[in-house]
Amino acid sequence: MNGGCIDGNIEGTQLIQNFAVNSLMEENGKKWNEPLIRHIFSHDIVAAILNTPLIVQVQQDKLIWKAERNGKYSVRSAYRLCVEELIDTSHLRRPGYWSGIWG
Numbered sequence: 001m002n003g004g005c006i007d008g009n010i011e012g013t014q015l016i017q018n019f020a021v022n023s024l025m026e027e028n029g030k031k032w033n034e035p036l037i038r039h040i041f042s043h044d045i046v047a048a049i050l051n052t053p054l055i056v057q058v059q060q061d062k063l064i065w066k067a068e069r070n071g072k073y074s075v076r077s078a079y080r081l082c083v084e085e086l087i088d089t090s091h092l093r094r095p096g097y098w099s100g101i102w103g
Contacts, residue, residue, distance in 0.1 A: 021061075030054045 026033050037049050064071040067081045083089055 024049065025054065030056050 024033055024037055025031060031054065032050055034050060038046050041049065065073040065077065067077040068074060
């Protein structure tokens with residue numbers, strides 16, 4: 001799974017078309033609804049879901065862009081992620097003050 005989407009061809013996905021993650025949790029507390037999850041998903045997906053920790057102290061979910069310290073998306077950080085971490089560009093690097101163009 002690793003942040004990907006659930007394949008529409010996986011058995012049980014039609015049962016959760018409009019579900020949010022909290023639909024897979026028990027109503028009275030921060031705990032997975034294990035019987036429901038086992039009913040809907042295949043064994044490997046069940047294991048991935050049940051091994052995902054639910055942190056009691058976190059009351060509200062929010063999106064965080066891990067490539068930035070402040071957690072907010074920027075084109076600059078997306079570019080840096082693509083160029084520096086996903087693509088080997090070591091053969092293209094030239095000396096100079098290139099970071100100045102990002103101002």
